Amino acid sequence: MTIPESIASFTFSPLSKFKGNSSIISLRNPLSFFGLRTGICLLQTVLAPFHSTSSSNCQSQRNHPRSMFEKITNLDDALILFDEMAQRQPPSSDLKFNQLLQAVTKMKHFSSSIELFKRMNALRIPFNVYTINIVINCCCKLHRTTEGFALLGYGFKHSIKPDVFIFNTLLNGLILEDKAIIAERFFKKLIKEEICDRDVIMYNTMIKGLCKCGINNKAIGLLKLMDERGCKPDVVTYNTIIDSLCKDEMVDDSLKLFKHMVLRKYIRPDVVTYNSLIRGLCNLCRWDEASKMLKEMEDERISPDVWTFNILVDALCKGGHVADAEGVIKLMIQRGKDPDVVTYNSLIDGYCLQGDMSKAKEVFDSLEFRGLIPNIVTYNSLLNGYCKKSRIEEAMHLFQEIVKKGLKPNVTTYSIMLHGLFLIGRCKDAYKLFNKMRSQNVIPDRFTYEIVLEGLCNNNEVDEALYFFHLMGENKLNSCTNVYNILIDGASLMGEAKELFTEMEKRGCLPNDVTYRVILQGFIKKEEQGMIERLLKEMEDKGFSIDASPLEMLLDQIAAKSLDGSLIKLIGKVVPKGVDSLGFKS
């Protein structure tokens, strides 16, 4: 296979010629993705041919909105128009009302849409199956799918027979709310009892649901099944699974599916397909392949969009190459793709990661001038930067600004702040903030709990941590292994640790390598021969290997004769393969 010229000019840069191996360079230096010297010459080469035909002419095609409702860009105008339409004699058609409702929905004012529908009913303005679907969709987007189902009944009363659109909307609602089991039952019922026509969107929606709860195989199974049943999968079907596989770091499987789609099924990939794959490859630092993909999409006349550029900017920033990210932003502007707030959020994140808070702040301040409005993610990035540098006062100040700007701090915002407060030992303030979070109805997630528990442990508040942990009760924490690890690590009283260790298995959360490292270290410190033996045996049975740090501690203590040499045999069985220098035979 030949490497495209434009990539080659970049990949086989002067340095790699000396080494005669491009992959070494790219592994060690992700920068090679964008050229060694300036960082962005690859992108320039790859992306240049399309420069003149960039999508600027797309805009001119949209000079004439299909309906006057597309002109409505803010909620107030929509509400005024509604009043006008409601008073008009003769009254506006249901078509017009639907268009208005849809315009409000497109602006994401879902509750307002529902309110308008209620007013239509109060005013006895007639509605149809489209109206009902728009409103059900609003309920679903607000995670109020139950109300969506209720509207179904309301429609029946008004002789509105639900169609496949409505059932798909509801199915999607269930999946948005993570009710996959109910969704699957609903889906099967629709199909088995032939309640409505089935179409590709119904299958796609169900496939998304399966992917969302991590059962990619089942999703692929359904993909095959729909094909067999004569419902042809389309690019969205494949995109859904391709993206899910990429997110689960199964990029090779994803690429296989991609090839299957293109070469066997003759389905043309689109920009979303490429974006998913490029993101997946970047996340695994497979830069060369990512740039090949970029080249491929250009060859296929699929123009990178703002998402594509944002993915590149984000990957570069996360890899610490902020200067290159800045270069990509210049490039995207050249190509007529205006950077959005997501672009700059990544950049802010990148500067924060480098610890360059003044640059981060500079980018943040530039948003206004660029006509962009910072969102909660923007604030979270900056907050995180300040907190990590223990600049808590500035963080606090920013936190207050969030509320002033009419934004709502979310679970991430609070978690970042809590982390910052614990970092500088302000446990009391952290506790206060935690309570404030609860009073604002922001639900802590597993990260929040981990931050609180770790924060307390690090500040020698192990008893508080344990108390807090038990207060959480049966609260289902997905990563409860992590939580136990933190607590076991924090509990210097080893009796407590032992209890937690037994308790975690009882609660169905399995110890992992971190658990064993942490608990082993504790018992080595306490020189508890018996417990160490038990743990080493258990590790051998479960196939865990010992970490470098407890191993070193163990050997030191054996050498100092504070632990018995008979342990050596057991240790040999849990030393990871490849550690031969220590003279163990496994």
Place this chain on the structure above:
DNA sequence: ATAGGGTTAG
């Protein structure tokens, strides 16, 4: 000719 599905934050 007015409704439904796929890609980015700690």
